[in-house]
Amino acid sequence: MSDKNPIIAVTGSSGAGTSTTTNSFSHIFRSLGIDAALVEGDCFHRFSRPEMDVAVRKAKEQGKYISYFGAEANDFGALENCFAHYAEHGISKVRRYLHTFDEAVPYNQLPGTFTPWQDLRPDTDLLFYEGLHGGVVTEDNNVAQHVDLLIGMVPIVNLEWIQKIIRDTSERGHSREAVQASIVRSMDDYINHITPQFSRTHINFQRVPTVDTSNPFSAKDIPSLDESFVVIRFRGIKHVDFPYYLQMINGSFMSRVNTLVVPGGKMGLAMELILTPLIEELMLKRRQARGQINWLE
Ligand SMILES: Nc1ncnc2c1ncn2[C@@H]1O[C@H](COP(=O)(O)OP(=O)(O)OP(=O)(O)O)[C@@H](O)[C@H]1O
Numbered sequence: 001m002s003d004k005n006p007i008i009a010v011t012g013s014s015g016a017g018t019s020t021t022t023n024s025f026s027h028i029f030r031s032l033g034i035d036a037a038l039v040e041g042d043c044f045h046r047f048s049r050p051e052m053d054v055a056v057r058k059a060k061e062q063g064k065y066i067s068y069f070g071a072e073a074n075d076f077g078a079l080e081n082c083f084a085h086y087a088e089h090g091i092s093k094v095r096r097y098l099h100t101f102d103e104a105v106p107y108n109q110l111p112g113t114f115t116p117w118q119d120l121r122p123d124t125d126l127l128f129y130e131g132l133h134g135g136v137v138t139e140d141n142n143v144a145q146h147v148d149l150l151i152g153m154v155p156i157v158n159l160e161w162i163q164k165i166i167r168d169t170s171e172r173g174h175s176r177e178a179v180q181a182s183i184v185r186s187m188d189d190y191i192n193h194i195t196p197q198f199s200r201t202h203i204n205f206q207r208v209p210t211v212d213t214s215n216p217f218s219a220k221d222i223p224s225l226d227e228s229f230v231v232i233r234f235r236g237i238k239h240v241d242f243p244y245y246l247q248m249i250n251g252s253f254m255s256r257v258n259t260l261v262v263p264g265g266k267m268g269l270a271m272e273l274i275l276t277p278l279i280e281e282l283m284l285k286r287r288q289a290r291g292q293i294n295w296l297e
């Protein structure tokens with residue numbers, strides 16, 4: 001945590017929608033005039049796609065599974081260092097993992113490879129991470145401790161799998177069988193490294209479909225926002241203005257004292273209403289910590 005160089009992390013499983021959510025954050029950053037440094041979590045994978053294929057095969061020969069959710073295939077130490085270094089100095093190093101031809105062509109590289117490590121732009125206002133492990137804690141690494149605002153993006157699991165299967169087959173060139181196999185292979189790491197993060201988050205956004213998703217492996221399309229509700233759970237945030245949200249978001253209601261439910265189509269509006277004041281507060285603390293505060297504000 002750092003008042004001077006705050007970090008916001010959106011964490012979620014593969015296909016959960018962390019990249020999609022980045023659009024909502026970009027919109028908020030733009031409207032608040034915030035210059036955010038983007039860190040894509042996939043840059044901390046240890047292996048390129050061909051290297052991962054080999055690692056998975058070798059592990060299988062030894063009767064083990066490795067997946068993109070776990071510590072063997074991701075450098076949690078490098079991720080923690082990235083956050084710690086940014087919190088301390090406002091800079092860090094990042095790279096990109098290129099998933100598709102569209103992403104890879106501008107770099108003259110192949111899909112499934114990394115760009116070289118590069119310094120983040122200097123003088124950014126905050127670091128924005130989206131990926132798998134923004135709230136990870138293991139025996140050796142504590143990534144979560146460096147995050148000032150931790151958001152979980154968590155569709156219910158059937159919907160998450162539908163989103164992953166359809167995205168991976170239509171955009172990333174994988175077969176349905178390969179994606180199903182990777183879901184099976186990931187299950188241990190999913191339980192040990194992905195889901196525990198959602199008990200450390202400040203807010204979880206859980207999309208729940210209102211259409212039948214009981215066989216996610218046969219789904220032809222992703223249920224739309226209008227075919228879903230979003231369950232929003234708050235933890236450890238003071239003064240959550242539930243009456244204001246209930247008034248502003250048509251069709252919203254509370255299901256528990258810390259839980260707001262909104263129609264799926266209102267997810268963007270809900271994110272903006274809820275996150276804008278929290279991000280403004282981070283920026284206010286940042287200015288105070290840097291002695292830039294104008295007491296007339
Ligand atoms: N709220 C939503 N409504 C409808 N479709 C969605 C929503 N969120 C995500 N999707 C779709 O689900 C798929 C996966 O989303 P996205 O790429 O954002 O996931 P991700 O968490 O970034 O995955 P990865 O970590 O594997 O890159 C995409 O096809 C995206 O369009």
Ligand SMILES: O=C(CO)[C@H](O)[C@H](O)COP(=O)(O)O
Nearest residue numbers: 014042049068099112132172
């Ligand atoms: O999104 C993922 C994890 O967040 C992917 O599973 C991982 O990055 C590997 O990508 P690809 O299947 O494109 O090689």
